[in-house]
Amino acid sequence: MVIHYRPWMVVVALGVGALACSTSATAPTPIDDWGGDFAFSFVDPVGDTLPAQSGEAGAALDVVRLEGTMTASTFTFRLVFATPISAWSTGRDDRLDGFVDFDIDASTTTGSPSAVDLFGGSAAMGTDLFLLLRDDFTGAIPLVSTRNGGSVLVNAVFADSVLIVSIPRSFFGNDDGEMSVAAVIHRADRKATDFLPNMDHFDIRRP
Ligand SMILES: [Ca+2]
Ligand SMILES: [Ca+2]
Numbered sequence: 215m216v217i218h219y220r221p222w223m224v225v226v227a228l229g230v231g232a233l234a235c236s237t238s239a240t241a242p243t244p245i246d247d248w249g250g251d252f253a254f255s256f257v258d259p260v261g262d263t264l265p266a267q268s269g270e271a272g273a274a275l276d277v278v279r280l281e282g283t284m285t286a287s288t289f290t291f292r293l294v295f296a297t298p299i300s301a302w303s304t305g306r307d308d309r310l311d312g313f314v315d316f317d318i319d320a321s322t323t324t325g326s327p328s329a330v331d332l333f334g335g336s337a338a339m340g341t342d343l344f345l346l347l348r349d350d351f352t353g354a355i356p357l358v359s360t361r362n363g364g365s366v367l368v369n370a371v372f373a374d375s376v377l378i379v380s381i382p383r384s385f386f387g388n389d390d391g392e393m394s395v396a397a398v399i400h401r402a403d404r405k406a407t408d409f410l411p412n413m414d415h416f417d418i419r420r421p
Contacts, residue, residue, distance in 0.1 A: 247390070248286045248390070248391070249390060249391070249420055250420065251283065251284060251285040251286065252283070252284055252391075252420045252421060253281070253282070253283045253284075254280075254281065254282060254283075254284070254416075254418050254419075255279065255280070255281040255282075256279065256280045256281070256410075256411070256416045257278065257279050258277050258278055258279065258280070258408070258409075258410045258411055258412065259278075259412070260276060260278050260296055261276065261296075262276070262408065262412060263275075263276045263407050263408045264406055264407055264408060264409070266404055267404070267405060267406075270403060270404045270405070271403055271404070272307055272308065272401055272403040272404055273297070273308070273401075274401065274404060274407035274408065275295055275297070275299060275308070275310065275399050275400075275401045275404075275407045275408060276295060276296040276297065276407070276408055277293060277294070277295055277296075277397065277399050277408045277410045278294050278295060278296050279292075279293075279294040280292070280293055280294070280395070280397075280410060280416065281294070284383075284391040284418065285383070286383065287382065287383055288380055288381065288382060288383055289380070289381045289382075289383055289386070289391070290378070290379070290380045290381075291378075291379055292376050292377070292378050293314070293376065293377040293379070293397070293410075294375060294376050295375045295376070295377075296375070297375060298374050298375045299372060299374075299375060299376075299377060300372060301349045301370075301372040302347070302348035302349050302402070303349050303350070303351040306402070307401075307402055307403050308401055308402070309401070309402045310347050310348075310372070310377065310399070310400075310401070311347055311348055311399075311400035311401065311402055312329075312347045312397060312398050312399040312400040313328075313329035313330075313344050313345065313346060313347065313397060313398055314344060314345040314347065314379075314395065314396075314397040315328045315329055315330065315337065315339060315341040315343075315344045315345075315395065315396050315397065316341065316342060316343045316344065316345075316393050316394070316395055317339040317340050317341055317342060317393055317394035317395070317415065318342040318343060318386055318387075318389050318393045319340075319342065319389070319393075320392070320393060320394050320417070321340050322338065322339060322340040323340060324340045324342060324361075325339070325340035325341045325342040325360045325361070326340070326341050326360040327339075327340075327341065328341050328396050328398075328415070329341070329344065329398050330396045330397070330398045330409055332398075333398050333405065333406040333409075334406065335396075335398065335406075335409040335412075335413070336413055336414065337396035337409075337414065337415045338414050338415060339394050339396055339415050341360050342359065342360060342361065343357055343358065343359055343360070343385075343386070344357070344358055344360065345357055345358075345368070345379065346358060347370075347377070347399075347400075349370055349372070350367060352367075353369065353370060353371065354367035354368060354369060354370060355367065355368060355370040355379070356368075357381060357385060366385060368380065368381045368382075368385075391418075391420070392417075392418060392419050392420060393417075393418050394415045394416065394417055394418070395415060395416050395418055396409070396410060396411065396414075396415040396416065397409070397410040398410075
């Protein structure tokens with residue numbers, strides 16, 4: 215059975231804690247075999263936002279870059295926007311919403327379809343974990359497993375036009391640090407204002 219865990223399920227999932235994502239289609243790489251820390255950077259065009267749906271108001275949030283580092287202990291990334299963003303907890307009209315999806319084993323046969331696909335895009339991923347970009351009023355956002363709905367809160371900083379997220383790599387089990395990623399950006403008053411990337415997904419890989 216394919217399970218689709220998305221925001222309406224997060225409320226009940228919070229506090230479960232166990233992500234249990236170590237059961238991938240192929241045997242996970244032991245952490246002992248860590249291949250070394252690395253950095254990554256991807257760009258998305260400026261001004262490529264999607265049209266507003268009927269009844270929606272407000273300017274689109276335009277994501278322009280995803281960059282970060284993968285170390286043996288921590289996965290840190292910065293999601294950069296063309297204009298300032300604000301956290302969900304601020305209650306502002308321009309507060310950030312949306313999903314960052316991770317295909318940990320780079321396999322479409324495990325996990326669920328990406329949120330990108332649910333909103334009309336095509337990420338071609340089997341999402342194993344996703345971040346819901348709504349903060350919880352304490353500077354944290356939920357990282358949710360599509361395998362079992364378990365979730366943990368991870369540290370998020372909203373700084374002008376940048377979202378900075380740090381995730382302990384232990385939450386990814388024994389994964390080797392290489393994965394696929396895609397995102398759909400919402401604003402509080404608009405759904406799907408930008409896809410990252412516009413088609414398909416980015417591959418986070420050691421150079
Ligand atoms: Ca963009
Ligand atoms: Ca997968």
